[in-house]
Amino acid sequence: MKFRFTVICLWSIGSQQAAAQAFDYSADRETSLRVCDQYFYRGEKLEADRCYSGLLVNSDDAVVRAEAAWRKGDLTAANAYFRTAVELAPESPRARTRWGRLFLTTHQNSEAIKLFQEALELDGEYIPAKMGLASVAAGRFEDRARALVGEVLEADSSQIEAQLLLARMSLEDGALARAEEALTEVLRVAEEHDLPPLEVYALSASVDLLQGITESAWTERALAYNPGFGEIYATPAHFYVITRRYREAIELLFKAVHIQPDLWSAHAELGVNLLRENRVEEAQEHLSLAYQGDPYSAQIVNTLRLIDSFDNFQVLNRDLSPSNRGSMSVKSPGIILRLHNDEASVLDPYVTELVSDSIQTFSENYQFELQEPVVAELYPEHDDFAVRISGLPGIGLLGVTFGYLVAMDSPSGRGSGEFHWGTTLWHEMAHVFTLEATDHLVPRWFSEGISVFEEWSTGPRPGRHVPMHVLEAMKDDKFLPVAELDSGFIRPTYQGQIMVSYMQAGLICQHIEQKWGRRSLVALLQLYKDGSDTVEAIEQGLGVSPEEFDRDFNEFLESEFQVTLDGLDEWKEQTEAAYEALNEGDWESVIGASTTAMELNPGYVEEGNVHIMNAKAHDELDQREAAIGTLEKYWQLGGFEPRVLHQLADWLYDAGRSEDAIAVLNDVIFVAPLDESLHTKLGDWLLKNELAAPALREYQALLAMDPYDKAAAHYRLATAYVQLEDEAKTREHLLYALETAPHYREAQQLLLEILR
Amino acid sequence: MGFATLLGAAMRLFSICLLLGGMGLVTDVRADMYYLIVEGLGGEPRYAERFAAQAESLAHAAQRSLRGGSRVSLLNGDAASRESIVSELQRLAEVVAPDDSLVVFLIGHGTHDGNQYKFNLPGPDIDGETLAELLDGVPAGQQVVVNATSASGAILELWLSEGRTLITATKTGGERNATRFGQYWAEALSSDEADANKNGAITAQEAFNFTARKVADSYEREGTLATEHPQLIGETAGTFNVAFLENRIATTRELERLFTELDTLESGVESLRQRREEMESDVYLDELQELLLALALVQREIDEARGVE
Incomplete structure (x- = not known):
């Protein structure tokens, strides 16, 4: 994010x-x-x-x-x-x-x-x-x-x-x-x-372009001076790129290399932007040309290597999967997934479902129909993802959206549980809508704000999540006026300001939705599409001046956060006391301090939360029910540490609450889906609850992971097919199970039963 | 005194000698198998505890596997000294016959200074050359030697020998961090999951595959670079059973006949699998079904005869 x-x-x-x-x-x-x-x-x-x-x-x-x-x-x-x-x-x-x-x-x-x-x-x-x-x-x-x-x-x-x-x-x-x-x-x-004067002309043409004048007189002057001056197109293209108007940039860059075929930087830019439009072959052609003229660029070399590595990816065309979300029937040009061969079969159904859900939700929320298929790329190697978006490895991003194309880390791109890939994908999908609904004219803060707001309100991870340092920034009055919020993203002036800006933008969108209704968010998008800047959009869309809006927003912050902010110091003290008691194994004190901390900052389930230790302390004192209660709260508030959720699911299952246990494990999929034990356990529980279809999906994911115990995976699939009354598939998977493990008793038994 | 009690009390050398019970016909080579498990110096308490648990688990697996007879030797604590190891391997050199087989597990820390591998022990360490010499002195025709220590890859060439399957936790002597291999290896020897073909026996290859995968997964899960890359060298790993989850002892003539039939059917399945590429899928599955059904029925008869659920 x-x-x-x-x-x-x-x-x-x-x-x-x-x-x-x-x-x-x-x-x-x-x-x-x-x-x-x-x-x-x-x-x-x-x-x-x-x-x-x-x-x-x-x-x-x-x-x-x-x-x-x-x-x-x-x-x-x-x-x-x-x-x-x-x-x-x-x-x-x-x-x-x-x-x-x-x-x-x-x-x-x-x-x-x-x-x-x-x-x-x-x-x-x-x-x-x-x-x-x-x-x-x-x-x-x-x-x-x-x-x-x-x-x-x-x-x-x-x-x-x-x-x-x-x-x-x-x-x-x-x-x-x-x-x-x-x-x-x-x-x-x-x-x-x-x-x-050529550079002056090129920048002056850029000024015109940013003012909406696409046919600039400066272009003619430049071409009269030097008919082969490609920068007269490439320089304005740069400003299209940094304002995320990649299609328009591509048009200009094509013109640039047409009149100046040896303008290697333009070929490189063209290649990268074509890639952002999923025009892979053309991108490769121009990047190759760029490499011939400029073999020193790491970005060009890395991106060409990345394109070569696309051979290791599967491109899957998918229709929208049936969704429980939303009420309207959404028309969509479909979904294209680019997933690595090693994990495509596992991730495909989960990614397809989440992208489908997001399209359904956002089409309805923003009254916008997608015109092209959404391309979702998930990279198991973080450096490949970084090269995909910047040409250079080692960048600390999770996801990025270039219009209809979303690229992000795959769940395997980071340590297990390190990030909630479902939320990242949801966030990026919201960008697809805000960018495309405004022809990419939406300002950064508003696009991020809607994405964050949608994470909190409709995303797969429940709850509003504001990191501690953002609360501290709020307390220190570091939030920017809405008209200047973009600068918090572009040129941050203090450590952590970008995240502060993300959260402020999300809170602004939440405030707008609460006070003016969701339709006003749609109205603002329309105003941006029509060329308004933030001041105009706020004035026309919400009927208040930006200054009035800021005052209003501050009141909203006070009503939402003042109690938490006032108790922040005590929350820290209680949290510290709880950790100290934890180190000493003083479970009663852990419960006392952590309970107080939870009351002071009830929604805080991020790093350094006290819910997990509170549950542990209850469990140590044989208070399983209370432990379950705390972890359930943690889960419902959006806590997603996979180890903890597995524990909660096991406890719930042991307590006879199999449906809740299943719901918890279903959420683990959005964090750590590449875990054989998750699919095994979830599939088994679903099947026991006679939910054969979802169980089948879990067992298919298990088999797709090429598990060590393939025989057991095939056997499980056979048992799901038994419940689905698909005899042919049952027989097939039993035979595959026994082909690997001829002595597999359970499989033998089932084979004898179905062939009796 | 139960086995677990013995292990808990030990910190000394002990051997478990089990008399052959029933003296029925045996369809495998377990009666002639010897196990030697050495738990090296842990250093820090966390490693000491971990290594002790692994050694105990391996000893349990070995004892379970050798219900029909033979020996399990565990050297741990102060008893896992250089002198004890030398003495025990010399003893094995005297009692083990060429037809017998030997399984050796080394757990703990190892070091490699670029020239010489050393297994860390209480008192003086033992070096790779000495261990190679001692292992060569045991006349067992088939050996599986598992060195689960850090830097164990250093001995890959040194310990190679005809009839010996060599398994190490690391690829080279340069992989010096404490390993996770021993923990998963111990798990493998008692795991249904490791028994990929579900025949109740775990081969060295199955145990290795299971362990190597678990090790890789554990690093991947943490998002950290793996500091150990397990290696296996040896041609008999796929047929050498290092542990048994259940007995396959024929105590009657009828059982002997059934086991023979089972073996024949199993060979039939294997032979059919070899021809899979040449066959139409439907035909293959039909033929496979025929064999597997017959095999299931024979298995049922065996289970009924032995009272297995």
Whole structure:
């Protein structure tokens, strides 16, 4: 659930850097290079190549040779010349800085940073080196970028690259006016100094695009200057991507590579975005082209490897399964699952059912009919999932939605019970609706808010779950005004703010639903679809100003949380006391302290809850009924630790409450479904309760797990088929059981019975 | 004094000698099987407790399996010294005949310094070379040696010998963390689930498959990298029964005939399975059904004759 959208930014690092070498506005760029650059910027490739070749032969300046080799695409030679240049002039910051830029082109950030820092050690005010660092920081969406750009502009306000970076960052923040201001200034300076205006045009076209103008005059101007300038499409495409409008981005990127087939960064972006649209073959084609031109990008290589690994996945087309949820008959184009071969048979029915339920629920809740099949991908290797969404391994996400495509960790992608995959999938499915119902124009906070709200109100895990650090943030008055809530996701200013923003957004949606009704959530989506921003949407959709809304929301928070917040310190004390008593085995004290803690913060079943120890203490004191009561409460409030739920189910079953026990185990499926003992036990209990159809599903899941005891799995399937009065299937599975284990007494007995 | 009492009291060497009862015909080789179980040094209490429980469980399984006779030797506590191990293996070298078989379980910690494997014991450790020499000295034609210690993979090549199935908890001497293998191996020898073909006997292969899977699952469940990768080398693992869940002793001529018939039918099933790929599915299942029905009826007769439920 955390950091869902940062991935988009991460992928953009590569593309920005790959393009970064195209323009060099440095004042100390050699005149001879500038002559050649003119051809290059105008797209006169032959002349440019001839010009740079001449410099490569005739210049005795190693930096000039390096630049010429670089422009001709020979990065190895450029690297060697830069090394020579640094050896010849170790005190000059220029060679180091440009060498660093070369490293940025090949995605070697740490090498680049080292060289920029060395240059700054030689000359603390050397602007190109500061801009190099700023460029890296901006690519990482770090606040430091703004400070560095500020320093440069303070020293020299006419610095084109700084102005451009400032404009770009402003656009990424949605500050269009600030961006326009910077671009006007930079265009003036560029024209005054006869510098290439192409990047100004590209960013100005992006401003137009973000203002809803898709046919920008800046595009014509750029193409008149250089008909092969692909960035005039690729740069605006970047802004489509970061606002999650992937289809529109794809259209622009196709145009970019059409007019500039060697714009490798655009091929890479195109490949990644095609993949987000499940257009795998086209994605592979463009990523392969990108790799040919830019073999240094880890993102490209990783993504191509991931596509190769799709051979290990099954693509399953499924219709909506019958659902008990909702009342309306939902039309759906269907579901496509991409599941790993090793677990597809096990997960297929559970994922299909949950996706079906979510489509049924959200179609009704948001009055929106899906137009395309939903693609759900579950990755057993977390790093594959990370590559799927960002091109790089090692990202701490659980799920991500690109419109009709949802990608997430499979339950096997993390330790057993580490995450509630059912909730993650439910959350992502809500994004499918909020994104598609608004043509992807929904702001981040509202999309996340609805997803979180739906987790709490309709998802497979009951209850509203607000982590402790979020309660503390609420207590410390760290919630943002609704009009600024997006910034809590994009540029968090303190540790944990993204999760705080998720929860605040969820609570806002809950508040709206309670005060204005669920239909107002639908109305807000419509307003966003029509192009409103949050201020307009709140005013028109709810009839209040954002300030009034914030006051109202604070009252809602007070009514919902004040008692809990007031008791937070005591809750902590009691919890601590309960843990101490637990360590000492003082069960009476455990019960005393944990009961008080539960009263103070009754819904808290997250990490550090006291329910489990309370139940244990009761059990130690032979108070099984009370222990069951506590764990039942834990379960009903959304506690999902699989070990604990198994224990509860066993106790309930032993107490003769088999239906409740079955209900508990059914919930374990949403946390730890890849557990043979779960399906065995659940199937056995269902069958005993004469629920043969669901029992059959559990036994099928068991067999799909390739259990060690296959004979027993086949035997169990046979027993379910007996109850379903399917003689042929009964016989078949008995024979398979006995084929593996000819001496299997129970199977022999049943075989004799059915063939009697 | 019951067996459990003996184990609880022990911390010393004991041997369990069971007289052959009834002297009926035996359809397997259990009468000539010897077990040696060594529980090494636990170090920390948690390991000491764990290893003791494993050793006890294995000794129970061994005793249950050898109801018809033979010996189970358990070396644990202070008695699991280098001297005792040497002495016990030398004793076995004298009493075991070439037709007999030997099963050895080593539980505890092992180390490997890059050159030499050592099994950690109270007092001086015993090294891999010495153990190899002692095992080679036991003339049993068939041996299963299970080294469940950390770093046990180091002895894979060193202990290889004709007629010996070698099982280790780790792949190499570099896997040095305390292992979980012993716990699941002990479980395997008393588990219906481990008995994949449900014939009441657990082969070394079945026990290994069960254990290796449980070990892998346990790491996967925790989401941690596995620090042990069990290995098995040996050609007889699939036929060498290391434990029995029930007896298969023919005490009468009639039972002997039925067991022979059962064996024939079982071979028929196996032979049919080999031809499965060449056959139409329906034909295969029909033929399989015929054999399995006959087998079930013979089994029923055996059970009735022996009073098994």
